[in-house]
Amino acid sequence: MQRLVVIGAGTAGTMVVNKLRPVLGDWHITIVDPATEHHYQPGYLFVPFGTYQPNEVVKKTTEFIPEGVEFRNVAVERVESAANTVHLADGSTLEYDQLVVATGTHPAPEETPGLDGPAMGKTVHHFYSLEAATALADALGGFTGGKLVVNLIDLPIKCPVAPLEFTFLAESFFHERGIRDDVEITYVTPLEGAFTKPVASRTLGGLLQSKGIEVEPDFYLERVDGDEGKLWSYDEREVDFDLLVTVPLNFGAGFLADSDLPIDELRHIKVDHGNFLVDGTENVFAVGDAANLPTSKAGSVAHFAIDVFTENFVEHISGRPMHEAFDGHANCYIESGHGKALLIDFNYDTQPLPGKFPLPGVGPFSLLEETEMNHVGKMMFKWMYWNILLRGKDLPVSSAMTLAGKVTEGA
Amino acid sequence: MPTTTIAGREIHVDDDGFMTEYDEWNEDLAKELAAAIGIGDLTDGHWKAINFLREDYKEQGETATLRRVTASGGIPTKELFQLFPKKPARKMSYVAGLPKPVGCV
Known part of the structure; x- marks a missing residue:
């Protein structure tokens, strides 16, 4: 019997087992994850404003694992692809014929000086975990005015539009509470403007301006002092804050540092951008945010990508070439x-x-x-x-992007 | 692709003036490109960064990010901001004759 091991039961890994179980006949499928809760991560954005309560974005991981897939509730210690083996934290091993790594990307505040200090959760916040988003809800609830700084440290991050969304929602939140005039909002970014792509950056930059939000561009953060309420860039610029909401650096899973798969500086796995085969391997794929694809790290991207992946995977295990190429949609x-x-x-x-x-x-x-x-x-x-x-059903949106309806003039 | 003439040579560039042909670059061009963005003298420090970027591009097929120049090239980020003020990632790749670093998605 052939064995498929999927590491990670988040958005991408869960979709993979739901898509593949029906088409893999007598294959044994195992999915490994140390968490027993599955979080709706796009919901974190709404928790600080009380739009969602924390319990609304959490369900049991096993609720989404289909019949006929074994769930191993344990952490991975390392992948030894040279021996087709996954070493688990409980000392046991899993051997595979095909491996899919879907371990995402995660905020790492400890990588930036000043973000792991006692000010974290008090004057310094982020919203990229449920715990952090919940702490931020308390901080915003008690915020009566002053300088709010929203900061993006570096890209890539998961959901790259979320920092802007947070800024817009905060502006709206203060407005509703009648304190908008008492809050100075600044968006501090390493980019040249609001967003990475020129046309969207102009539109979003215009929106920030129309809402009275200052932008501090080309700001590459070196360190934070939460007690003094200051951010410093590598070229010695400083920005003051009363409340900082930052987006920490995002890193791939820790066990990848001890594994023999090729990774970049942020521990994202190097893959073929069209079919997600991990560089230098024949039977290891990396999907979702874990892969170093030059497109947004987001659930919608993982969804489109996994449509392509599923078709390719079936070809691949039958010994045929993989026909479909992901377009980064x-x-x-x-x-x-x-x-x-x-x-x-x-x-x-x-x-x-x-x-x-x-x-x-x-x-x-x-x-x-x-x-x-x-x-x-x-x-x-x-x-x-x-x-x-999550259940691997089809959305009414094609996995490949279409130009239908788009205005391309002047782009 | 538009072309432009620098140091008496016609080179291919993108809309922002970044060179698009790896092999059209040479060290004399680098000096001209640096001067065009206000960097008068290319010191050993500049060359270390430029040479790392050129070599890395050849191996990886894409322009290194600032983080990579620090992590793999061994040049502290602070120093890169001194060598290529304000926008080191863009300025380095411009002078090294490479596409703008992507990664920003």
């Missing part, structure tokens, strides 16, 4: 506050453009434009995540 709602959101849709080669996004039965949604409809789309996504996406 990403599709992200961007909350902009006051009950509105934008939608961006892009891939490796095409940047986010304005226009309409056709979605049978529900759409069209407006691209790169603030609408209430887009906000509805964003809020619907939680239901879709638990009920459709």
Whole structure:
């Protein structure tokens, strides 16, 4: 009997076992994860504002593991791909014929001087874990005015639009509480502008400006002093804050440092950008945020990617060449506050453009434009995540990006 | 692809002026490119960064990020900001005749 081992029961790993179980006949499938809870990570963004309560974004991991897949609730110590073996923290091993690594990317505040000190959770916050987002809810609840700084340390991070969304939602939150005029909001970023891609960056930069949010661009953070309330860049610029909401550096899983798979400086696994085969291997794939793909690290990307992966994987284990090539398709709602959101849709080669996004039965949604409809789309996504996406069912969106509806002039 | 003439030679560049042909670059061009962005003298420190970027690009097929130049090239980030003020990642790759670093998605 052939053996598939999937490491990681997050968004990507869970989708992989749900897609592959029905098509892998008598294969033995094992999924390994030390967590017993599955978090709806896009929901972290809403916890600081009380829109979601912490318990709304948590379900049991096993609820989404299909019949016929063995769940091993244990951490991985290392992968020894040379011996087709996964070493587990309880001292046992798992041998595989095919391995899928879906261990995501994770905030590592301890990598930045000043972010692991006693100010963390008091004047210094992030929202990339449920615990941190919950602590931030308390801090925002007690915030009566002063300088709020939202800071992005470096890319890549998962959900790269979330720092902007947080900024917009905070602006809206202070407005609703009647203290907007007492809060100075600054967005501090290592990028040249609001976002990475030129057309979207102009639109989002314009939105920040229209909401009275200052942008401090080209700011490459060196250290933070939470007691003094200061950020310093490598070129000695400083920014003052009363409340800092930062996005820590994101690193791939710790065990990858002790494994024999090729990784980059941030422990993301080097893969073929079209079919996710790990460089230098024939039977190891890395999917979702764990891979070093040059597109957004996000659940929507993992979803499109896993459609492509599933078809390729079946070809691959039959000894045939992998036909499908992933195009880097990403599709992200961007909350902009006051009950509105934008939608961006892009891939490796095409940047986010304005226009309409056709979605049978529900759409069209407006691209790169603030609408209430887009906000509805964003809020619907939680239901879709638990009920459709994770379970490996099809969304009415093609895995390859389409230019239909997009306005390409002047891009 | 647009072209431009620097130091009497026609070179291929992208819309932002970054060179697109690895082999069109040479050290004389680097000096001209540096001067064009306000870096008068290329010191040993500059060359260490430029040479790392060139070699790394040849092996990896993409322009190294700032983090990689520090982690793998062994040049402290602080020093890179002194050598290539304000926007070291862009400026280094511009002078080294390489595409703008991507990674920003």
